[in-house]
Amino acid sequence: MFICLFILLFTGVNTSGPNLPRAGGSKAGLGWGGGGEISQFEAGKAKVLYMVAYFMGPATPNLEFVPMLWGGKDASTFAKAVTPDSVAANGWTHILGMNEPQEESQSNMSPGDAANMWKTYLEPLRAKNPNLRLGSPAPSSRPNGIQWIHDFIGNCNVNGGCTVDFVALHYYGVNSTQFIQHINDYHNAFQRPIWVTEWACQDFNNGPQCSYNQIVEFLDETQTYMDNTDWVERYAWFGAMAKTPINKDTGLMDSSGKLLILGSRMLPASALASCLYAIYLIPCLYSDLAAGRKLPYTRRQNVSAPLKAGLGWGGGGNITQFEGHEVSWYFTWSPQSWVVPPPKQLEFVPQLWGNRDAELFSSVVNTTSIAANGWKNILGMNEPQIPDQANMSAQDGVQLWKTRLEPLKSSGVRLGSPATASGPVESCGCKSFLSLCAGTCTVDFVALHWYGNVASEFIDYLEDFHDTFQRPVWVTEYSCQNFVNGAQCSYEEIVDFLNATQTYMDQTPWVERYAWFGAMASLPNNVNNLTALMDPSGVINDLSTIHWQAQL
Structure with missing residues (x-):
């Protein structure tokens, strides 16, 4: 790649144990593009290599700096910054050779010119540093790379x-088996140790790019192989930068430079502080939230578990752009999907919003359409205790349910309770609704909404709901949003809230599904626009990426 600045993060932490999320071993590294705070990758026994001599980066005591002679364009700068004396004074132990020399857009050197440059600038560094280790020029993944190194x-x-002392190389492709063969x-x-100083699930041959799920699988399979292969000494995923020049789903940071879920996979387990292993994540997650501590991004324990993340789609933008990402379902606060044909990779869940659309609902959702569309779940009324929403008493809600929803059970669908607005469980009307149903309403799961800015309070609310009703929970609206005239969440606070709450829900079996509010180009006037999952043009934004990545 054209980037000539990288960082490698080496974790050195034993993460052995049952069913643990993968985190890189002592070999794991990062390609850093200079955006964002590199110190956020410091943890435990981490080491980092900055692979450009003239950019030393911020002070990071736990991160090792390794210079790189990128090519002819920086040879004079390299020679001034990296000398036998500076190597000794800084304790540098490794230096890397030229970047993709067989590529015209990179260092673009013949084997002969590269050998002469090596003899001029690299080999003399051993004079006062007999233990210094030098890495070969790093070829791109073209087939001519091995022959170039031979020459x-x-x-x-x-x-x-x-x-x-070791051979460096780059690899870009979409097949982990081919990477391993490479x-x-x-x-x-x-017959030398190998450093993979750039690699990613990326197609440069005009083929389809990897989905986020494919990226994670590729990363897991290739890391596992390298961690278990003695002759692979180190590796660095491309890339840890706020704006990656390749498939943005491969990035380890968001556009603000903040660590994403994929980036957190490269962190050692010690970065989780007392939450060392995923199996212990829930208890310590809750205690950390209650203590007001921020949490690192983590992935859920079981990759094969059903995807929970969904979308409350307001109709703006294109819902199909979410296909291929880690989102499994959507609803529209109506019985209509608003897309014909509906997205194949997103399950549509119809909703009986309230009395205002009862006739429309029954004309759209019936035993025939359920069978034809394969609908599996249906949502009940929307915030019935709120005057400008469904606005109905528990008695009226029971009557509407028995008339419009209960007859649909013969089709095999699952029915979700009316989704109440956030408030004390005792006053939400759910108990009254179920009591008045007197066993004649089949409520397969309880739906709820929650708005606030404290993640631990959100978790308390979910647990109270589940303890009270002893049914699976769907959170069909939630957000870091203050509706009581307090200060609104900043973007950083929104991301922290989203990460913490998703981590909890992904690790909690009785939370079946959730949908952040909202997947819209323009949110209602009283909602903080920073919480939107689309930009004003209707395109997926960075927060949306975080929303689906937390599933992994």
């Missing part, structure tokens, strides 16, 4: 050799 070593051996080919050819 480079051949030129090195003319009139004095080059001591290449690095094996290099090791078999040169």
Whole structure:
């Protein structure tokens, strides 16, 4: 890649144990583009390599700096910054050779020119540093890379050799098996340790790009292999930057430079403080939230579990842009999907909003349409205790349910309770509704809404609801939003709230589904626009990416 600045994060923490999320071992690294705070990757015994000599970056005591001679364009700068004395003074132990020399847009050097540059700028650094280790030029993943390194070593051996302690390489592709074969080919050819200084699930041959789920699978499979392969010394995913030049789903930071879920996978387990393993995540998550501590991004324990994240879609923008991401369902506060045909990868869940659309609901949702569309779940009334929403008494709600919803049970659908607005469980009307139903309403799961700005209070509310009604829970609206005239959440607070609440829900079996409010280009006037999952043009934004990535 054209980026000539990277960081490698090495974790050095044992994460062995049952059913744990993968975190990189002592080999794991990052390609850092200079955006965002690199110190957020410091944790435990982490080491980081900055691979450009003239950019030293911020002070990061736990992160090792490794210079790189990128190519001819920075040779003079490299020579001033990296000398035998500066290597010794800074304790640098590794230096990397040229970047993708067979690529015209990169260092673009013949093997002979690269050998001469090596002898001029790199080999002399050993004079006062006999233990310094030098890495080969890093070829791109083109098939000619191995031959280029062979020719480079051949030129090195003319009139004095080059001591290449390890071979560096890059790889971009979409198949983990091909990646494994690629690095094996290099090791078999040169019988030296391997550093993979760039790799990602990325197609540069005009093919389809990896979905986020495919990226995670690719990352897991390739990391697992490298962590268990002795001759792979280190590796660095591309890339830890606020704006990646490739498929944005491969990025480890959001556009503000904040660590994303994919980035957190590279952190050592010690970064979770007392929450060392995922199996212990829920108890310590709750205690940390209650204590007002921020949490790192984590992924849920079981990748194969059903996806919970959904969308409350207001009709703006294109809902199909969410297909292929870690979102499994959507609803529209109505019986209509608003898309014909509906998205194939997103389950549509009809809703009986209230009395105002009861006739429309019954004309759209019936035993015939349920069978034809494969609908599996239906939602009850929307905030019945709020005057400008469904606005109905528990008695009226029971009557509407028995008339419009209960007959649909013969089709095998699951029915969700009326979704009450956030407030004390005792006063939400749910108890009265179920009591008046007297066993004649089949409520398969309870739906609820919650708005506030304290994650621990949200978790308390969910647990109170579940303890009271002993049914699965769907959170069909929630957000970091203050409706009591207090200060609204900042973007950073929204991200922290979203991360903490999603982590809890993903790890809690009785929370079946949730939908952040809202998937809209323009939110209602009284809602903080920073909480939207689309930009004003209706395109997925960074917060939306966080919303689906927390599923992994």
